[in-house]
Amino acid sequence: MKVQSLDLRPQHEKFQRELEDAILRVVRSTIYINGPDVAEFEKDVADWLGVRHAIGVSSGTDALLAALMALELEPGDEVITTPFTFFATAGCTHRAGLRPKFVDIEEDSFNIDPAKLEDAITPRTRAIIPVHLFGQNADMPAVTDVARRRGITVIEDIAQSMGATFEDHPLGTLSEIQCFSFFPSKNLGGLGDGGLVTTNDSRVAELVRNIRNHGAQVKYFHERVGGNFRLDTIQAAALRVKLKHVGSFIEGRRRVARKYDELFARADLNKFVVTPKEVHGRHTYNQYVIRARERRDELQKFLAQNDVSSAIYYPLGLHEQECFAYLGHKKGDFPVTEKVCREVLALPVYPELDDASTLYVASKVAEFFRS
């Protein structure tokens, strides 16, 4: 048996006809930039998420960059985020001329620890970017509580957690700006790169729309410096097809996660393996990430020998990345992040993964620790 981390084929086959029709319609229309599908998708996704404004952009990374640019901060202002995430949050902070400031994570949710926020706030702190990692919410009530008290803007990185809910509220209703990605592996995956900024603030929405178009309301007259952050019409057309099914994709991911949970509980591996916890609201399991208390790299090798692919998200905290050496961090600054970087292993999970595959993966993990 062979189990891939992600196989996009079953999902594609289900919607192949609809996707190809939608794309062909765009190809024949010849309106490849800002075609009607972009506005239609923005309307559909705003309704689905329950927000006033949705602005399609070229990627999740560009969503973060455009959102930060829309805050119109001073060079060197500080943005608090987690050191345990994909590079984009801190990378965009740097690119926007701002200074990333890291706060360690909660061990059980892998997300920013609100108890450690206050200590990181300085007079120059302007924004906090909590990331909802692997499909699970950060502790938003606690994060926004601190932010409101200190007058700091919250931008959520929801790239991995679109469709997660928190006490019946869809994720993204508790902050000023939200950023999403449609990279093919995300909960709503496009056929290439794509992203989204959402907000209830009309002024922010107007700024992001302006920034995604080189800061020009009227062509060739630039109010500010922006970028080319537009969502392609073809991507918008494909995303409109798939948006209707995000709920069922998430159900599929949760089914796989429940299966793994059951299998690991039955295998009684607590001594060796920590399974993901659903800590803050409803997890969407964009990734099913276990922690191997020991021998993680050997486990990964053993799984590979048995045709099970797995991935390490993430092998190194952002504070230890070479490009951020200027921030002056050293090993030991964020101990929880550093610990989980040594232990995490993402097992195969996608909505269509069948029980036989889940069983095979879990049995190979058990076999490794038992032998």
Ligand SMILES: *Cc1c(COP(=O)(O)O)cnc(C)c1O
């Ligand atoms: C994928 C991802 C991004 C960036 O999205 P792209 O569309 O790949 O640019 C940002 N943040 C997190 C947490 C992600 O997982």
